[in-house]
Amino acid sequence: MDIGLLENLDLTRNEAKVYVRLLDESPAPLSFLLEKTDVSRRGIYDVIESLSKKGLISVVQKDGKKCYAASNPKRLYEIVREKEHFLDAIMPDLLKRHGSFKEKQGAMVYTGKSGIKTVFDMMIDEGKDIFVIGGQDLVYDLLKDYFHRYKNKRISKGLTLNILFRHDTHYDVQVNQENANIRFLPKEFRSPISTVTFGDKTTINIWVDPMSILIKSQKVADGFVEYFRMLWDISSERGRK
Template identity: 35%
Template sequence: MPSINSQLHEIGFTENEAKIYSALLELGPSHAGLISRKTGLHRRVVYDTIEMLIKKGLVGYILKNNKRLFQASNPRKILEILQEKEDSIQEILPEMLSLYTQTQEKEETNFYKGKNGLKTVMEDQIQAGKEIKIIGASNLAYEILQFYFKWFDKKRMEKKVKAKIIFNKTDKKPKIPLSEIRYLPEKYSSPLAINIYEDKVAIILWSKENPLAIVIKNKEISQGYEKYFELLWSISKK
């Protein structure tokens, strides 16, 4: 079960903001000293972080006996903030897409690092709207991007994007909607995953320490990997 701290951190809270906000949810109205003891953070750090949370509308305070008692705002405020961010992005999205379209033909290879980089690669596959073919899928992906694939599969289903997936034989079969799954003979297992979609190939290293992906946009290369996929699919077992 994910902790509140980890989930808040996942949606953009800093580590200290997540600690303090979740502590205030548990404690109720509290003075800085109590928050400091609860979180293990220095009082100065507590004050600085609370100041940022107040500016974001996520923490307020009341005066009691001439002392400030800080309290968490209703958690629904987080949804409001996320919605405001989405609205802002939607407003400038047409202009950004126009700029992106003008340059994307020039950029045939892109490198992505870290968890957010891998999310960008996965979301590009949904936006493409074509069937995704995956070689060497690993359960390690679910450990590195915890909770993410539930959202990913939901979006993929909404866009009716099918997937054909060849898992490494050592991995247990997960429940993946709108997909066909087969298993690669163990001697062909690899730490790399290759995702083929539209005219792109994403080579992904699912590493806990340094996850990264290389995305190649080239029709000939994509077609070559598709033929390789079909060969492996034919020798893989259900």
């Protein structure tokens, strides 16, 4: 299996190596782990201590030797739930602190795929209709399966997507028809930049080396919505066939 997946559950790469090896063969002595995992002798003790604290391995005796055994993988569910309980406890304070920022106008920059996902999640949380100028294939290629989950959330919350695709977009707009008003910009509109407006927020987006600049200003948002409506009137219902 791809041990990198376990790193998403707050295990280090060495912890993931040792745990997966013990799932395959438990109980096992220290010498076996050193041989099969390529973890250094100095590092293996830290890994064993950490996995023990997380409840993912235990110490057993086999033929009079100290060995280590993997705990049931369902323990990983418990670890995630424990983190959720901790997050629930501190969330009110985090939201209060974030609220003090939301009252102000300002701009923030989000980068990378994770940053773009954060912006898309923000669109859902805002709960307002969405206006896109310059929709293009790159965003769907970038977000892949996430985009479909986002689309389902948008539809379930009753949010309307108003989108002006670039004329050369190949994306199958049929997938995105529900709760959506779609047109295609004139051929002359070839900007690699797209904008998204929702509520009092507007993002300026670049999908190659992804970056999204978020501007919080009702005046700016109103201006982009007005610009959207002007472009809507000169756009067509069909793009590239």
